[in-house]
Amino acid sequence: MSKKRAVILVSGGLDSTTVLAMAQSQGYACxxxxFDYGQRHRAELFAAERVSRVLGDVEHKVVTLNLDSIGGSALTDADIAVPEEETAGIPVTYVPARNTVFLSIALGWAEVLGAEDIFIGVxxxxxxxxxxxxxxxxAAFETMANLATRAGVEGNKLRIHTPLMAMGKGDIIAAGLALGVDYGLTVSCYQATDExxxxxxxxxxxxxxxxxxxxGVDDPTRYA
Structure with a gap:
């Protein structure tokens, strides 16, 4: 019996890598x-390819988007500094509509693959x-996904999985370590060097x- 297919959004960071490991542990073909979306921290793209390969994906796809052409975020506009202190409210590192764009493309690929499951590390x-x-x-996006796709209309319910939604960072790390995740492969920094x-x-x-x-574990992060 073939495994169920799932699309996993992987940024190369701690959270999405943990989600990939969780999806695999649940028996999904991942x-x-x-997304190469014009982000200033491009090291995450190399990390995403790395963790996908090491954890054993079926296929890794990188979609190019030019979100830097509209800017509006410290992650896509070089003229906006990445804050190095805690800020109140929605920070300038928020990329306008990013998850909506990403999930929409994941939804399209899921339809092509015949996958009914999408995982994201929010x-x-x-x-x-x-x-x-x-x-x-x-929840609103999942409702939209089932209204806006052939798969949904034909009765193949599409599901957006967010296994980390209610977990703290320490719990996420503990869960990933239990699944064998090597967090030294991941990159989370908003202004990481190319290395x-x-x-x-x-x-x-x-x-x-x-x-x-x-x-309660050692931090494997490599700092500049």
Whole structure:
């Protein structure tokens, strides 16, 4: 009997790598999807390919988007500095509509593959205030997905899986380690060097470092 197929959004970071390991542990044949969207931290693309290969995906696809052409985020506009202190509200590292764009393309590939499951590593506990990481958003997108696709109309219910939604960073790391994840392969930093060295100061670095402390394990992150 062939495995059920699933599309896994993989950024090369800690969360999405854990989600990939979880999907594989549930018996899915995993098709990993990453985006070259004009992000300044391009080391994550190499990390995404690396973790997909090491964890054993069926196919890894990189889709090119030019979200930097509209800007509006410190991650896509070189004129907006990545903050190195905690900020209130939605931070400037929020990329306008990013998860909506990413999930829409994942939805299209899922239809092509005949996959009914999409996994994404969004989190509503240790997250940076992004509106497209909330449970209500994911539920609304899943409803839309089943209204807007041939698969949904023909009765093949599409599901958006968010296994990390209610987990803290320490719990995520513990779960990944139990599944054999090597977090030294991952890159989370918003301004990582091309070699994947982390700044240790941005919001993503702070959350990641705190997670390893909470998990009670050594931090394998390579810092600049």
């Amino acid at each position: 098709y990993t999807l990453s 989190n509503a506990v240790d997250y940076s205030g992004y509106p497209d990481c909330r449970p209500d958003y994911i 994947g060295l982390a700044c240790g100061r941005c919001d993503a670095c702070r959350l990641r470092a705190r997670g390893f402390v909470d998990a």
